[in-house]
Amino acid sequence: xxxxxxxxxxxxxxxxxxxxxxxxxxxxxxxxxxxxxxxxxxxxxxxxxxxxxxxxxxxxxxxxxxxxxxxxxxxxxxxxxxxxxxxxxxxxxxxxxxxxxxxxxxxxxxxxxxxxxxxxxxxxxxxxxxxxxxxxxxxxxxxxxxxxxxxxxxxxxxxxxxxxxxxxxxxxxxxxxxxxxxxxxxxxxxxxxxxxxxxxxxxxxxxxxxxxxxxxxxxxxxxxxxxxxxxxxxxxxxxxxxxxxxxxxxxxxxxxxxxxxxxxxxxxxxxxxxxxxxxxxxxxxxxxxxxxxxxxxxxxxxxxxxxxxxxxxxxxxxxxxxxxxxxxxxxxxxxxxxxxxxxxxxxxxxxxxxxxxxxxxxxxxxxxxxxxxxxxxxxxxxxxxxxxxxxxxxxxxxxxxxxxxxxxxxxxxxxxxxxxxxxxxxxxxxxxxxxxxxxxxxxx
Amino acid sequence: xxxxxxxxxxxxxxxxxxxxxxxxxxxxxxxxxxxxxxxxxxxxxxxxxxxxxxxxxxxxxxxxxxxxxxxxxxxxxxxxxxxxxxxxxxxxxxxxxxxxxxxxxxxxxxxxxxxxxxxxxxxxxxxxxxxxxxxxxxxxxxxxxxxxxxxxxxxxxxxxxxxxxxxxxxxxxxxxxxxxxxxxxxxxxxxxxxxxxxxxxxxxxxxxxxxxxxxxxxxxxxxxxxxxxxxxxxxxxxxxxxxxxxxxxxxxxxxxxxxxxxxxxxxxxxxxxxxxxxxxxxxxxxxxxxxxxxxxxxxxxxxxxxxxxxxxxxxxxxxxxxxxxxxxxxxxxxxxxxxxxxxxxxxxxxxxxxxxxxxxxxxxxxxxxxxxxxxxxxxxxxxxxxxxxxxxxxxxxxxxxxxxxxxxxxxxxxxxxxxxxxxxxxxxxxxxxxxxxxxxxxxx
Numbered sequence: 001x002x003x004x005x006x007x008x009x010x011x012x013x014x015x016x017x018x019x020x021x022x023x024x025x026x027x028x029x030x031x032x033x034x035x036x037x038x039x040x041x042x043x044x045x046x047x048x049x050x051x052x053x054x055x056x057x058x059x060x061x062x063x064x065x066x067x068x069x070x071x072x073x074x075x076x077x078x079x080x081x082x083x084x085x086x087x088x089x090x091x092x093x094x095x096x097x098x099x100x101x102x103x104x105x106x107x108x109x110x111x112x113x114x115x116x117x118x119x120x121x122x123x124x125x126x127x128x129x130x131x132x133x134x135x136x137x138x139x140x141x142x143x144x145x146x147x148x149x150x151x152x153x154x155x156x157x158x159x160x161x162x163x164x165x166x167x168x169x170x171x172x173x174x175x176x177x178x179x180x181x182x183x184x185x186x187x188x189x190x191x192x193x194x195x196x197x198x199x200x201x202x203x204x205x206x207x208x209x210x211x212x213x214x215x216x217x218x219x220x221x222x223x224x225x226x227x228x229x230x231x232x233x234x235x236x237x238x239x240x241x242x243x244x245x246x247x248x249x250x251x252x253x254x255x256x257x258x259x260x261x262x263x264x265x266x267x268x269x270x271x272x273x274x275x276x277x278x279x280x281x282x283x284x285x286x287x288x289x290x291x292x293x294x295x296x297x298x299x300x301x302x303x304x305x306x307x308x309x310x311x312x313x314x315x316x317x318x319x320x321x322x323x324x325x326x327x328x329x330x331x332x333x334x335x336x337x338x339x340x341x342x343x344x345x346x347x348x349x350x351x352x353x354x355x356x357x358x359x360x361x362x363x364x365x366x367x368x369x370x371x372x373x374x375x376x377x378x379x380x381x382x383x384x385x386x387x388x389x390x391x392x393x394x395x396x397x398x399x400x401x402x403x404x405x406x407x408x409x410x411x412x413x414x415x416x417x418x419x420x421x422x423x424x425x426x427x428x429x430x431x432x433x434x435x436x437x438x439x440x441x442x443x444x
Numbered sequence: 445x446x447x448x449x450x451x452x453x454x455x456x457x458x459x460x461x462x463x464x465x466x467x468x469x470x471x472x473x474x475x476x477x478x479x480x481x482x483x484x485x486x487x488x489x490x491x492x493x494x495x496x497x498x499x500x501x502x503x504x505x506x507x508x509x510x511x512x513x514x515x516x517x518x519x520x521x522x523x524x525x526x527x528x529x530x531x532x533x534x535x536x537x538x539x540x541x542x543x544x545x546x547x548x549x550x551x552x553x554x555x556x557x558x559x560x561x562x563x564x565x566x567x568x569x570x571x572x573x574x575x576x577x578x579x580x581x582x583x584x585x586x587x588x589x590x591x592x593x594x595x596x597x598x599x600x601x602x603x604x605x606x607x608x609x610x611x612x613x614x615x616x617x618x619x620x621x622x623x624x625x626x627x628x629x630x631x632x633x634x635x636x637x638x639x640x641x642x643x644x645x646x647x648x649x650x651x652x653x654x655x656x657x658x659x660x661x662x663x664x665x666x667x668x669x670x671x672x673x674x675x676x677x678x679x680x681x682x683x684x685x686x687x688x689x690x691x692x693x694x695x696x697x698x699x700x701x702x703x704x705x706x707x708x709x710x711x712x713x714x715x716x717x718x719x720x721x722x723x724x725x726x727x728x729x730x731x732x733x734x735x736x737x738x739x740x741x742x743x744x745x746x747x748x749x750x751x752x753x754x755x756x757x758x759x760x761x762x763x764x765x766x767x768x769x770x771x772x773x774x775x776x777x778x779x780x781x782x783x784x785x786x787x788x789x790x791x792x793x794x795x796x797x798x799x800x801x802x803x804x805x806x807x808x809x810x811x812x813x814x815x816x817x818x819x820x821x822x823x824x825x826x827x828x829x830x831x832x833x834x835x836x837x838x839x840x841x842x843x844x845x846x847x848x849x850x851x852x853x854x855x856x857x858x859x860x861x862x863x864x865x866x867x868x869x870x871x872x873x874x875x876x877x878x879x880x881x882x883x884x885x886x887x888x
Binding site for chain 1: 476480483484487488490491492493589595596597600601604605606607608609610675733736748749750751752753754755756757758759764765767768769770771772774775776779780781782783784787788789792
């Protein structure tokens with residue numbers, strides 16, 4: 001029960017004493033948290049009702065210069081010992097990784113009856129329910145505003161701001177690296193590999209970028225948003241995930257010619273058919289607010305049955321925005337304004353079936369790279385006809401350097417299974433030079 | 445002190461019992477609150493941790509059909525008696541008006557040690573500090589999410605979501621009627637009076653629209669946003685307010701030709717010079733998110749020193765969105781997640797000086813309607829030169845039906861006092877047919 005949770009916490013920590021924070025992980029975000037608390041100290045104390053003080057830190061490398069003075073804080077080599085320290089009221093985990101030391105620290109901290117703050121989407125996506133249950137049992141807070149969309153207070157927006165609504169849909173641009181790459185491709189007309197290499201050179205993309213570009217990071221975040229939006233248990237495994245690595249410059253150009261921008265969208269939806277979650281590159285019409293989310297920005301749209309469409313946009317990653325979200329959680333804890341991690345007790349979260357994608361209806365963008373010979377267009381359009389897919393517009397572009405031709409089309413609204421059927425009919429065709437590209441159109 | 449506040453409330457209301465709500469005012473929003481609580485009852489109970497039940501209502505006209513069954517609730521003719529009722533845990537005020545019965549009810553409810561929820565921006569703008577102090581003394585919540593930007597959780601976004609940041613600027617499109625009128629003028633090329641008449645016919649504007657179109661309503665909301673953003677006392681009286689009634693179709697067309705849209709913007713800023721607050725129609729570049737806020741939507745932008753630019757958009761008025769915000773406040777109260785009304789105790793709010801507008805630097809749009817005769821352009825440009833205003837672009841349009849000519853210009857960045865000086869130099873000139881139009885350009 002919520003009241004017990006909070007009452008226990010309130011007895012343990014005196015509300016006029018400083019909130020003593022231990023920080024595990026001193027990468028970009030960890031250093032940002034130290035800087036933020038230093039720089040905004042006086043204002044934070046006024047807003048939190050008491051000082052927030054870092055008392056202990058832990059990281060792998062003690063000698064590295066992080067641009068902040070760490071000599072004031074107790075240094076702990078083994079982060080997991082922070083949980084048991086009598087001088088620590090709350091632990092902030094910025095180590096990362098869904099398992100390993102981060103998870104051990106989470107379990108130990110909550111197990112010791114202390115509130116726990118994290119920016120770790122992978123851990124919340126995979127172990128959030130277990131940790132939320134432990135937090136409930138121990139009557140302490142589990143907070144993770146920084147795990148989704150960086151500095152945008154979207155966890156709070158869904159958990160509290162939109163709490164009066166039955167939410168039907170949530171859409172998000174949740175990965176800044178992908179959005180940066182797609183925006184650069186759009187602005188420069190470059191191909192994916194070229195922009196990715198440049199992003200890696202600039203430090204905007206990891207050396208191993210697959211977590212980002214294959215949509216896994218966005219899927220972690222989507223699973224958390226869906227839980228808050230729909231009052232359902234976090235369900236990462238049922239998410240259909242498609243990344244952006246197969247998008248070519250021509251896809252973005254054709255989409256633009258048709259009045260769309262390509263964005264990697266995390267989409268959660270709850271209906272009588274169940275919970276549907278998908279991360280995929282979409283064609284977003286210019287009239288939709290997500291079309292105007294450019295560069296490394298993140299954004300979230302939620303549709304509530306009374307509030308209508310809510311839209312939140314801001315910086316989704318980096319030192320400052322992520323530190324802002326972490327410290328917002330600490331201020332909530334200092335104020336005593338905390339409750340169940342997923343807005344309701346874990347036992348109250350619904351566990352709906354997964355809604356089948358094939359039942360969904362919408363428009364789709366299809367692009368085929370084909371051999372330049374007679375009959376290919378007829379073969380493709382016949383497959384569409386036989387599968388019951390009706391074509392709204394189609395364009396064929398001249399021969400490329402490799403001798404291939406590009407055919408791009410947008411379908412009329414129809415069931416997704418029909419489009420899948422059409423692509424099945426074409427699978428293995430000698431006319432196709434490469435796998436066709438399918439992107440759904442965001443008409444909602 | 446925050447802790448005492450909350451502790452007292454927690455002792456009084458058992459957290460496992462329903463939260464018993466009295467509703468004063470059964471207009472559009474009041475009826476919406478009844479509908480929302482009926483329709484989303486089960487979900488609200490899961491999220492709030494206990495049922496939220498309306499137990500008593502009050503309105504002027506008992507017989508009016510409001511599309512909801514009110515026979516279940518106790519009817520009270522005099523709303524102010526709700527405060528004293530032993531069956532009521534919290535009072536929701538949707539009566540309106542900055543003084544009168546709404547204020548009496550607020551004082552009586554808080555004075556009786558009960559939490560108070562309101563959508564009344566005028567009352568919070570004028571009496572918010574007094575009420576917040578009373579709430580602190582009595583240890584109960586004063587909540588007003590619905591008072592600003594309707595369904596957008598922007599009070600929460602600033603009070604909690606961005607709480608870790610020193611916020612330098614806040615900008616808002618805060619009046620849906622004005623934004624609807626400006627968007628219609630933009631899309632149809634119509635003049636102000638024509639669109640206003642149509643908006644009144646459709647019920648989008650009041651019979652007496654001055655509160656909206658002269659910027660007073662937006663100023664009420666801005667004073668509240670500024671307080672939360674900057675940690676300053678609500679200061680309505682120092683707001684410079686200009687409405688939209690002097691904007692003509694040509695202003696919007698010239699702005700569009702230059703790459704801008706015209707929006708009524710509430711702008712708050714805090715710096716070493718003090719607090720600056722202004723409501724005025726601005727030219728917003730298409731690259732700014734506020735340029736894409738169309739129709740009756742509202743939006744708020746805040747700049748924090750760590751989070752960067754946050755952007756919130758949604759429906760700012762009407763039955764559903766406003767009810768959504770009112771019930772979000774009730775859920776916070778049911779959860780016990782409440783604290784000081786303006787994010788910190790009233791005694792902690794700063795009272796900075798008012799920053800003088802003349803010191804501000806920026807670009808400006810100026811439009812003159814002038815007689816069609818030689819020398820007029822020379823007279824205007826000479827005044828600009830003499831005042832030290834440098835012109836970035838200028839256009840003169842041919843003769844209108846009334847024989848007048850339109851001159852529109854955009855200045856280079858410069859002090860506002862120079863533009864004011866130029867206009868002073870031209871005041872009373874026989875060449876001018878009507879007062880010149882000045883709009884600032886939102887380059888931030």
